[in-house]
Amino acid sequence: MTTTPLAPGAGLTRVPLAVTPLTRKDFTSDQEVRWCPGCGDYAVLATFQGLMPQLGIKKENTVIVSGIGCSSRFPYYVDSYGMHSIHGRAPAIATGIAMAREDLAVWVVTGDGDALSIGGNHLIHALRRNVNITVMLFNNRIYGLTKGQYSPTSEQGKLTKSSPAGSVDSPFNPVSLALGAEASFVARTVDSHRAHLTEVLTAAISHRGAALVEIYQNCPIFNDGAFDGLKGPDSGLIPLRHGEPIRFGPDGGLGIVRGADGSLRPAAVDEVGLENVLVHDAHRDDPGLAFELSRLTDTGTILSAPIGIFRDVERPSYDDLARAQVSVAPDPARRLAELQGLITGPDTWTV
């Protein structure tokens, strides 16, 4: 049983290591992958299968829990232990798994509908508690599996089958929401950026505590091109790197600066000077900065958005704390004897 909480980077510390190195094939199941041609989920799966062997852990100590949605089919395709559960409940189920077993790497795979619509409460509670799980949130800004209704991340005014006159819902910003829910690790990445995805997911699973990774994912069938605005050199993709000035745009010509009223805004680096460009601090205890950075995300059509690790701070993980209170006699007979003492209690009489 654990007694001291582990630090960031210790996410996998108690997971046993593979004896011989594993390969991508080891993490490929025998199930035929069944997403639509061109679906962004393929790219994420491939990247995932590529990075898992690099973690060095035993594959049988990997568990993937998903909800319901296109992306939630993910566990079937990875040769690990997995559960394709019910809509929205994966974070709760994963909480039970993580509390029960410190020797497992626990991933949650979910969609914008699964995680933020029906499952919103379980997600924010898992983040608040800081359960040692890593959540991959496939955000395609649409309900894919049910064939194209707007989701809690769809832009207002979106035309879908359930909003023929334009949706009147304004969206969540998943990063802001997670920060508001006390998340200790929050990041964002993009399905097609293999290197970035690998880096962010590796950091996330290595974090001890709850990690939320929002993955912008293209759904070519029901919401094609939702993130195309972020492609190309002069897109508004704002990469965040701890300890580095936040620069973006062609040749990094733009930077994020703090304005006179204290709010963040983009500016030409030439004009403001590099020394005035905000240096990213993902480890800052106070989530205020990370929150402000999250607000640089567009809420309508996405043309500009930060990616990378917004926040990564140390906080005891829930399951470690819970385990620290639990103990049991290792020997079954002794366990039974102790239990016998408990049920007998102090106040008995004998006939």
Add this chain to the structure above:
Amino acid sequence: MTTTPLAPGAGLTRVPLAVTPLTRKDFTSDQEVRWCPGCGDYAVLATFQGLMPQLGIKKENTVIVSGIGCSSRFPYYVDSYGMHSIHGRAPAIATGIAMAREDLAVWVVTGDGDALSIGGNHLIHALRRNVNITVMLFNNRIYGLTKGQYSPTSEQGKLTKSSPAGSVDSPFNPVSLALGAEASFVARTVDSHRAHLTEVLTAAISHRGAALVEIYQNCPIFNDGAFDGLKGPDSGLIPLRHGEPIRFGPDGGLGIVRGADGSLRPAAVDEVGLENVLVHDAHRDDPGLAFELSRLTDTGTILSAPIGIFRDVERPSYDDLARAQVSVAPDPARRLAELQGLITGPDTWTV
């Protein structure tokens, strides 16, 4: 049917006005009030019954919806329309009421368990959508009705019946959570500060859109004195007033300033100069500042916390937008004829 969204301050615009002035007695029902002696709920109820007549609206156009919990008994004591619903679901039910009827003032009464534990998802979605409802969240940092388990706002380490070794949950900050959920109006007040409570609740119901008001409420039975740290002149109570420098402490000797690294911290006004004390801006579109202010709240024993309106911005209300898409022939016969046309459709054949 509405077509243009209304501005802040317009929360009650479409609610009919009382013909003759009402009094506190008009808002008192015939039910015996049954909270424990000394419960903070009494003070809130009294304040509420005092402010309602001042709003000038008809009492029969007032609806109070609550969940389950001690505080959720509130509707029984007010002579308006009311529903004491089920645990956690009041925001969802109120959403239906607000969408159905623009001529009602819709209040939601809820507790920290009701709103943030089981009902967390409905709350954040109501805030995101910006439904024209006002939520009074009675935060006593405990489950009162079920006799004293820790809640999602209890401090870590709390000893309760369900956490005899100290709870391992770290708490939500309701204001941060609401801001992360895109709330357009967020405030905090205290059960015993009658004037402040009146002012904040009046502003909240006058806001067009969703308003969340966290009310620090003492539960003398299961969590007595949870907010006593905020009492007395040299408490860390930080009053926020739009357009004014944020000062607190004895004689307002302390102020909130923005540090070199961009984060907010308290400082002696004498030392930093009044001109460097942050001026509160509740109407700033970007919720970053409000979020940062929310982080000045203690997470363990509360000795310091801002109160007042953190954020109050204009954003079309969900129900107005939804109503703008809906119409119907006023005359029943015409309505039926139009429906006859719809069900007949374009592709018929006659035998």
Add this chain to the structure above:
Amino acid sequence: MTDITTLDHVVIRFAGDSGDGMQLTGSRFTHETAVAGNDFSTLPNFPAEIRAPAGTVAGVSSFQLHFANFDIRTPGDAPDVLVAMNPAALRANIGDLVRGGTIIADSADFTARNLAKVGYASDPLTDGSLDSYHVHAFDLTGQTIAAVAELGLGRKDAVRTRNFYALGLLNWMYDRPVEGTLEFLAHKFAGNPAVRDANTAAVKAGYAFGETTELFATRYRIAPAPVPPGTYRQISGNRALGYGLMAGAARSGLPLFLGAYPITPASDVLHILSNTKQHGVTTFQAEDEIAAVGAALGASFAGQLGVTVTSGPGMALKSETIGLAVMLELPLVVVDVQRAGPSTGMPTKTEQADLTQALFGRHGEAPVPVIAAASPADCFDAAFEAARIAVTYRTPVILLSDGYLANGAEPWQIPDLATLPSIDPGFATSPNGPDGSFLPYARDEKLARAWAVPGTPGLQHRVGGLEKADGTGAISYDPANHERMVRLRAAKVAGIASDVPPAEADDPTGAARVLVVGWGSTYGPIAAAARRVRLNSREVATLHLRHLNPLPSNLGEVLRRYDRVVVPEMNLGQLAMVLRATYLVDAQSYSRVRGLPISVAEFAADLETIIDEESQR
């Protein structure tokens, strides 16, 4: 010259890849069928995956149409004709085709690669394995490309018109005009003349191919079915259901409020009603099923007709709120479009295994009226009835449909809305108690409580989930009051039996000894099987239940008239259990749980065995 053969009825199944447009082809052909005066019934079948890889069995989409010169009840068990656009479509569907049936296949798609993809070692079109069928294989793709060649489309676009080529051919085969389809194309592709012209050319070429080639020796003619005069349209169950709710709201004088969370196969009701906002319909896509029903209940509290639509998993989530509605005694219609369970089950497959959940799936004694729709068009009447009961009795009502009804379609004689009964919400507008007080739980002669909506002066009151004192509605922990209220709520629901038509068996000769009792979508298979059985000179009675709670008051009496009661259900015998418990009648379950409608042929054969057995006793 080809012969013209006259047939009573035909079942055609169009099958191809998800992208091949089979649903469109099918529904166009259905429309021609309708215009030709046949009765019909259709059933689409979608792949479970959104878009499985092309050419795989998992990706096959099909559309089945049954049409006849008499009134039919089902889309047919087994197709007589299979249109297979590729090897996967053949593989997935050949097992269902009747022996001696017809296969129309696009040989162009039967390449070695495509065959291998679905596990055919050799080409079934030529290897003799289909000898017991009539196979018409030809280069449909090539002929289509040729037909549209001069219109200058790219190859890919040209190939996409081959479903219309196939449609043209089928139109020729079944002797239908193509004009309707040409008009449809002109309308649909008005903005895209190239596509319009290509599809038009494809239809015409397909038709011409039938006429000129010698491939097809016979054409078929199905005479119009004798149906009551009137104006008809084709309608699916989900659409009929949505319209029925709208009609119920309109006849109650209430706005309609739909709270819903998308779920297969119920989502289309949300889609359809989202498109009718100009008829006083508010739709709310909620964050989950609990919020959906909660908002609907809120809208009802505010004086609208609150409705929520879902499928099994969503029903489970709504049960706590339905219990609240039972306590509040407010109108609420909860629609469950059932799918195969348990758990996520098989979302695109049909089943009727949520009956006991509807009847009993709440804690405490929480009686709720339950009614079921029998056919796609009947969904309209069932929904109207649900609204009527909900509003009249101030109660939640559960309306059961299923995946088979939801997506199936049939002709519908469009009702005159003005002749539907008007529904009285009986709003309270003035005090009904002593000293000008308002008693929200005072009841009318139907035991419905007084319903005062917010905004009504002087009638302020509070409702809630705690037990209510009789009359005043105040919180009460009094034991005797609780017992009284539990029994009052039960009596109110039970009393609905006196407000619905008595059960009547369909027993043409009055000599049957076996009674078949059904509910929901088994209506079609039971009726069709009974027809067959009777044609085979046996007697059988049938009885179909619209109301599952309360059951019609004379039902026990009717059941006891027969020596044997058989209850076919797509579950393990849920209605059978209820009938046995209620009437102590040895109702026997005939259970098929396959995610498919009960097979008419199989059931008819089994029913004959049962009847013969019974007659020998």
Add this chain to the structure above:
Amino acid sequence: MTDITTLDHVVIRFAGDSGDGMQLTGSRFTHETAVAGNDFSTLPNFPAEIRAPAGTVAGVSSFQLHFANFDIRTPGDAPDVLVAMNPAALRANIGDLVRGGTIIADSADFTARNLAKVGYASDPLTDGSLDSYHVHAFDLTGQTIAAVAELGLGRKDAVRTRNFYALGLLNWMYDRPVEGTLEFLAHKFAGNPAVRDANTAAVKAGYAFGETTELFATRYRIAPAPVPPGTYRQISGNRALGYGLMAGAARSGLPLFLGAYPITPASDVLHILSNTKQHGVTTFQAEDEIAAVGAALGASFAGQLGVTVTSGPGMALKSETIGLAVMLELPLVVVDVQRAGPSTGMPTKTEQADLTQALFGRHGEAPVPVIAAASPADCFDAAFEAARIAVTYRTPVILLSDGYLANGAEPWQIPDLATLPSIDPGFATSPNGPDGSFLPYARDEKLARAWAVPGTPGLQHRVGGLEKADGTGAISYDPANHERMVRLRAAKVAGIASDVPPAEADDPTGAARVLVVGWGSTYGPIAAAARRVRLNSREVATLHLRHLNPLPSNLGEVLRRYDRVVVPEMNLGQLAMVLRATYLVDAQSYSRVRGLPISVAEFAADLETIIDEESQR
């Protein structure tokens, strides 16, 4: 000198304001009773409000104790003795007291103001309205103050000891020593000598008051009950339930994981288990009931014994996840401590109206074993049995308790845990399929599937809510597979019947014609009523069901042996319905839905009428 009268049994009710310490007084007296060797049964009754205003009827808290020289089954319908600390306590309880019963009242509290508060126009202690009772009214408060005067407490604190004064008096009346209580006080208030001494003085003074005053003419003596030799303790249902789960986990060699969300009357199970972490118990206070059961299921997936505890409203919320557990075929124990419904109902009152929800409250065909506890101590055995079935069969199990069992207490002969059967989780550790593959849905002879936990090398597999292919567990939409799996899941649960004891009626003479069938907490009232009926020289048989699904395999046979089957339930006849449907036996519901246990006296009288009727047929 006072007489000593020997009695068989007595029912005492202590009643006062919530703050008066009645629960403590009651449980101390119970302990003396236990030590004296009587059998006993207790039931506390809390006000619905946390702390209603002092002196109001809503604020009255009471504790009832039934003790006897024979084995008793219930806390008694009606008290023989009522201790009333104030007018509200008298008003709230007088209706239950037997005619001729004894009232002990603190006259100090019967002030004009207090009387008026509860609507007494004059003082019932003196106005003659209690003439048909033995009233002992005296200035209990004043005497207590006097007794503790020299200990220097403030008046308020002094008054707070009056419950111990009353306890001392009762100890004298029933001829019990006070030493146990004095020890208890010494221990409990070790840190607060002033309070310890005051309470001690109060107990002694109360005892002395009995001895010296002439107010009481009689003392009573109840001989010890003949019980099997062994070591006993007093235990409440919720505690026994928690311990039973722990024993089940220990005998399975599994850690116990409880996921729970607080709800009356189930919360105490969470509280109790939260205090046993050093026994390998993890407790998780979840954000709601769905997360609670989800986390428990996750823990089971990870190889622990997942358990969740709730009451009716929480059961409704858990139903979707229970359905998932049915599909996953993993162990899971779901405890429903029932309370009066529907909806929020009357949370502090008991009922057994969640049976049909437990049996049928899921979408699709989702069979779940259901078992029920019969008495507070029996909660231990029932919980152990639930764990055994869950682990052995890899299935969710629903265990029904209720508010009456949860808070009631009785003597419990402490079992030797080592003699309980050991339970085999049968973990899969090596491949069981062809070519070294692992088939998670391969089954053992009990039809339980292979359970491999994460971390087991080579057995990686995925489970989920979509229909599973037989054996491999891959996703399958095959109709025949679905039918097979639906029937397999049903057969697995039905097969448990062969693994549980057959039903056996308690029919002492074998001559009874009427059989009373019960389940759950009606055990006590039925047994007590049967005893009375038999004492009145009538024959009656009883049968109590532990297993509600599946029912014992011989049950139909047993039922058919009797001319009449009566089923008393605190609902509208839920078990009766199941028995009727299953066996076509005319089981008749005897239904009482008052939020209270069925009254022994009322039921015994009604049962006699039924027996007499039957004997005249």
